[in-house]
Each structure stands twice: as structure tokens, then as C-alpha cells.
Amino acid sequence: MPDEGHADVDWRAELRSRGYRLTPQRELILGAIDELGHATPDEVLAHVKRSVSSINASTVYRTLEVLEDLGLVRxxxxxxxxxxxxxxxxxxxxxxxxxTCGTVRSVDVEVARALTDRLDADLGFVADVGHLTVFGDCRDCLAAPEPAPL
Structure with a gap:
């Protein structure tokens, strides 16, 4: 289930304006990212192969690289x-x-504003939190009873 989409990004126009063709593979791969929400290249490949069995891993990796260079995926x-x-x-x-459970949650960058403001003010460093992943334990896993010893 995706938690974001391209509703406010005209990716077709963006591709064309940068001199890239709108290929069926690019459209399928971007569609897969939208449908899956967060996906590894292998997950994208498996999803796309349901529609087009001839697509291969190198096409997925190259396309993801192009789409990231264009700012359409991260x-x-x-x-x-x-x-x-x-x-x-x-x-x-x-x-x-x-x-513990592997759940991934997307959090608005404003939640990290105090940290990014402090990094900028104290160190002159502007953080790109879009690549940030914070690992820990969710509330549900912390509340779960400890398993009985064997």
C-alpha cells in the first residue's frame, strides 16, 4: 500500500523536458514504485514482471538511477x-x-526540524533528511510481553 504518489509531479513532462523518452519500461517501473510505496529493485522487478515478463534486472536498476537523477524517486x-x-x-x-517487526513508517521532515536547525546553526551543515532512516523499536513491539524462556 503506497503512502505517497505522483499526484503533484508531472513525471511524463519532467522526462521529456530533460530529453528522456517516455518508455513503457519507465512507466511500468514508476507505476510499480507508486503502487508498492517503498520497494527494493528486486521487488520492483517482481512487480513489473507480472505485466511484462521480458524486463530484466539491469533495466530496473538503470531506470531507477535515471528516475532518481531526475528527482522523481529517492x-x-x-x-x-x-x-x-x-x-x-x-x-x-x-x-x-x-x-523487531520490520515496520517502516514515513515521518514528515518537520518532526526533525529541531535537529536540522541545530545542525545548520551549530555546524553550518544542511541535512538531507530524505535519505534518513532511524532504527529502533515501535510502540507495539516495546509493549509486547517478553517471550517465555525455553
Whole structure:
């Protein structure tokens, strides 16, 4: 279930204005990102292969790179594996990832405003929190009873 979309981004016009063709593969891959919300390249590939079995992993990786260069998708590292991509439509956000249940939550960048303002004021550093992932434990997992010892 996606938590953001391209409602306010005319990605077709953006591709054309930058000299890129609007290929069926690009459209399928962007559509997959929109539908999946947050997805690794392998998840995008599996989703797209349901429609077009001839698409391959290198096409997905190259297309994701182009789409990120154009500012239509971003990636975050939600694990120690492949990056996870999401569309930039909707709101700018960072991620919270529960180490126990694996839930990923998108959080508006304003929540981190005190931190980013402090980094700027004290260190002259402007943070790009769109790539930020904070790992921890969610409220539900913290409230869950401890498993009985074996």
C-alpha cells in the first residue's frame, strides 16, 4: 500500500523536458514504485514482471538511477541490503524502521526540524533528511510481553 504518489509531479513532462523518452519500461517501473510505496529493485522487478515478463534486472536498476537523477524517486537504506526506493510525490519524509517487526513508517521532515536547525546553526551543515532512516523499536513491539524462556 503506497503512502505517497505522483499526484503533484508531472513525471511524463519532467522526462521529456530533460530529453528522456517516455518508455513503457519507465512507466511500468514508476507505476510499480507508486503502487508498492517503498520497494527494493528486486521487488520492483517482481512487480513489473507480472505485466511484462521480458524486463530484466539491469533495466530496473538503470531506470531507477535515471528516475532518481531526475528527482522523481529517492532511495533510503532500510536494511543492510539493497536500497529501497519511493516516489517523491506527496510529502517529503524520512523513515522509522522497527528492528523487531520490520515496520517502516514515513515521518514528515518537520518532526526533525529541531535537529536540522541545530545542525545548520551549530555546524553550518544542511541535512538531507530524505535519505534518513532511524532504527529502533515501535510502540507495539516495546509493549509486547517478553517471550517465555525455553
Amino acid at each position: 532511495h533510503a537504506h532500510l536494511s543492510d541490503r539493497a536500497p529501497t526506493y519511493h516516489s517523491v510525490g506527496g510529502h517529503e519524509h524520512f523513515h522509522l524502521k522497527c528492528r
